[in-house]
Amino acid sequence: MLDLALHARRGSFHLQVECRLASDWTVIFGPSGAGKSTLLRLLAGLDRNAHGDTAAGRVALDGRVLTDTASGHWLKPGRRQTSLVAQQPSLFPHLSVESNVAYGLAGASGVAAFDRASRAARVQQMLELVDAMDLVNHRPQDLSGGQAQRVALARALAPGPRLLLLDEPFSALDGVASDALIGRLQHWAHVKGVQTILATHDATDAFSTAAEVALLREGKLVALGPAAEVLASERDRIVGRLGSA
Amino acid sequence: MDWQAFALSLRLATVTTAILLIVAVPLAALLVLGRGRWLAALEALAALPLVLPPTVLGFFLLVLLGPRTAVGRGITALLGHPLAFSFAGLVVGSVIYSLPFAVQPLVAGFAAVEPALVDAARLLGAGSVRLVLTLLVPLARRSLLAAAVLSFLHTVGEFGVVLMLGGDIPGATRTLSIVLYNQVENFDYSAASRTSATLLGLSIVALAAIYLGGQMRGGRRRA
Numbered sequence: 081m082l083d084l085a086l087h088a089r090r091g092s093f094h095l096q097v098e099c100r101l102a103s104d105w106t107v108i109f110g111p112s113g114a115g116k117s118t119l120l121r122l123l124a125g126l127d128r129n130a131h132g133d134t135a136a137g138r139v140a141l142d143g144r145v146l147t148d149t150a151s152g153h154w155l156k157p158g159r160r161q162t163s164l165v166a167q168q169p170s171l172f173p174h175l176s177v178e179s180n181v182a183y184g185l186a187g188a189s190g191v192a193a194f195d196r197a198s199r200a201a202r203v204q205q206m207l208e209l210v211d212a213m214d215l216v217n218h219r220p221q222d223l224s225g226g227q228a229q230r231v232a233l234a235r236a237l238a239p240g241p242r243l244l245l246l247d248e249p250f251s252a253l254d255g256v257a258s259d260a261l262i263g264r265l266q267h268w269a270h271v272k273g274v275q276t277i278l279a280t281h282d283a284t285d286a287f288s289t290a291a292e293v294a295l296l297r298e299g300k301l302v303a304l305g306p307a308a309e310v311l312a313s314e315r316d317r318i319v320g321r322l323g324s325a
Numbered sequence: 326m327d328w329q330a331f332a333l334s335l336r337l338a339t340v341t342t343a344i345l346l347i348v349a350v351p352l353a354a355l356l357v358l359g360r361g362r363w364l365a366a367l368e369a370l371a372a373l374p375l376v377l378p379p380t381v382l383g384f385f386l387l388v389l390l391g392p393r394t395a396v397g398r399g400i401t402a403l404l405g406h407p408l409a410f411s412f413a414g415l416v417v418g419s420v421i422y423s424l425p426f427a428v429q430p431l432v433a434g435f436a437a438v439e440p441a442l443v444d445a446a447r448l449l450g451a452g453s454v455r456l457v458l459t460l461l462v463p464l465a466r467r468s469l470l471a472a473a474v475l476s477f478l479h480t481v482g483e484f485g486v487v488l489m490l491g492g493d494i495p496g497a498t499r500t501l502s503i504v505l506y507n508q509v510e511n512f513d514y515s516a517a518s519r520t521s522a523t524l525l526g527l528s529i530v531a532l533a534a535i536y537l538g539g540q541m542r543g544g545r546r547r548a
Contacts, residue, residue, distance in 0.1 A: 126444050158450035170441040174463045183459075184449030239449060 082243065082275055086122050086137035086147075095119060095299040101277065103292035105266055107307070108279045110296035116279035117166075119296070120245045122147075123277070124164040125157040141243050141275070163241040165249040169232035171220035177231050178203055178216045184239035206234035209268060210261060225252030230261070237268070244269065246278040250285075262289050287311050326519055327504045334501040337412070338480040341419040345427040345476045346469070348420070353431035354457045358443070368432075375425045383489025386418050390490075410492050415500075418490040419480045426475040434468025435461045470538050474531045481527055 085098040095115040108116050121127045122135055125146065139147040146155045146162070163184075171180050181203045185194045194202060207213045210230040220228060229252050236244065250258040262278075266289065269276045280286055286293055286307070293310040295303035303310045356368050374382060390408040391397045401407045408414035438461055446460050462469060484502040491498030493507070501520055508517040 124448060126447070157444070157447045158452070162448070164448055166441065168441060170439065170445045172442060172460065183446070186450070186455070235449070
C-alpha cells in the first residue's frame with residue numbers, strides 16, 4: 081500500500097499527485113511530459129529541492145514514512161527498499177554483468193550483506209528470472225539494448241525491494257519478449273509481495289497488464305481505478321472531444 | 326649533477342603526491358556530489374594556491390609554522406623541532422601549493438560520470454565512501470592519473486614555497502630547483518643545463534604517461 085501526496089515544481093512544470101495505490105501492480109499511464117518520470121524519481125527519493133526546483137509532500141509505503149517534508153523526514157534512496165529501473169539501463173560500465181547484479185547485495189558501507197555463496201546464488205536467480213543467465217560474464221558494452229535492460233532489471237530486483245518502480249524499462253524489447261518478461265515479473269512481484277509501479281505511455285502496456293491504472297496528464301492525476309474503468313472513461317473523453325469538434 | 330637534491334626532489338614529490346591523492350579524492354567528491362552554497366567557497370579556497378604567488382604562500386606558512394604563532398609553537402612542542410626549514414615543512418607547503426593540481430582534474434573527472442550511474446548506485450544502497458571507491462574513482466581513472474602526475478611535476482618544479490619555507494639546507498630542503506637557482510647565480514651554465522634537462526626529462530616522461538594511459542584506455546573502448 082503506497083500513500084502519496086506530492087507537489088513538485090520543475091521550472092514551469094508542476095506535478096501534483098495525491099492518491100493511495102493499493103494494487104500490487106499499478107500502471108501510471110500518460111503521454112510524454114505528463115510527469116511520470118518525475119513522480120517515480122520523487123518516490124525513489126532521488127530528487128530533492130535543488131536549483132530553484134521544489135518538491136514537497138508525504139510518501140508512505142505500508143505505513144512506513146519514506147518522505148515527509150513537513151517534518152523534514154527524507155529517507156535516503158538506498159534505505160527505502162525501493163528500486164527504480166529507467167529506460168536507460170545505466171549499467172556500471174567497468175563491472176561485469178555478474179558484478180552489476182551483485183552491486184546492491186552489499187551494505188551501504190560496502191560490507192557484504194550476503195556471503196559469497198548466497199550472493200552468487202542470488203545473482204543467478206535474478207538473471208534466470210529475466211532470462212539473461214547466459215550473460216553473466218559479459219561486459220555492459222557487449223550487450224544489446226534489450227539485454228542491458230534485462231540485466232538492469234535483475235540488478236534492481238536482487239536486493240529484494242518492497243517497492244519496484246519501472247520507468248518504461250522494456251522499450252528496447254520486442255512485443256513478445258516484453259510481454260513474457262512482464263508476465264514473469266508480475267508473477268514474481270505477486271509471490272514476493274513487491275508493490276510495482278510501471279510508468280508507460282504505451283496504451284497496450286497500460287491496459288493489458290494492469291490491475292490498476294493511474295492516468296496522469298500535465299502533472300495531474302486525472303483518473304485512478306481498475307484498468308477497464310479508466311480505459312472506458314478515457315474512451316468516453318476522446319469520443320466526447322471528437323463529437324464537440 | 327646533484328644526486329642528493331635529485332633524490333630529495335623525488336622523495337618530496339612522491340610523499341606530496343600520495344598525501345594529495347588521499348586528501349583530494351574525498352574533497353573532489355564532496356565538491357561534485359555535495360549540496361550547499363558553502364561548497365562554492367570551499368572550491369574557491371581549494372583553488373586559491375593557483376593565483377596566490379608562491380612566495381606569498383611560503384611567507385604565510387613560514388609565519389604560521391614559526392615560533393610567533395600558537396600553531397607553530399604547538400607543532401614545535403609536538404615534534405621537538407619547528408616545521409620550517411625541515412623536510413616535513415616542505416611537505417606541508419607542497420601539499421597546500423599543489424592542492425589545485427590534484428583537485429581540479431578529479432573534479433572534472435568525477436563530474437563527467439553520468440548522474441544516472443550515481444543515482445543507480447545510491448538506489449542500490451551505496452553510501453558516499455562506496456560510491457566514490459567503486460564508481461567515481463574507477464570511472465575517472467584517467468583524471469586520477471592526471472592528478473597524480475600534475476601534482477608530482479608541480480612539486481618537483483616548485484621554487485618559491487621551497488625557498489621561503491625551507492631555505493637551502495643540503496639533504497633536508499635543497500631541491501633541484503634550488504640547485505638550479507644556485508648554479509645560475511654562480512654562472513655555472515653547463516651544470517644548470519644538465520639540471521634543467523633533468524627536470525625537462527621528468528616532465529616529458531610524466532606527460533607521456535598521461536597521454537599513453539589515455540590512448541590505451543581509448544583503445545580498449547574502441548576494441
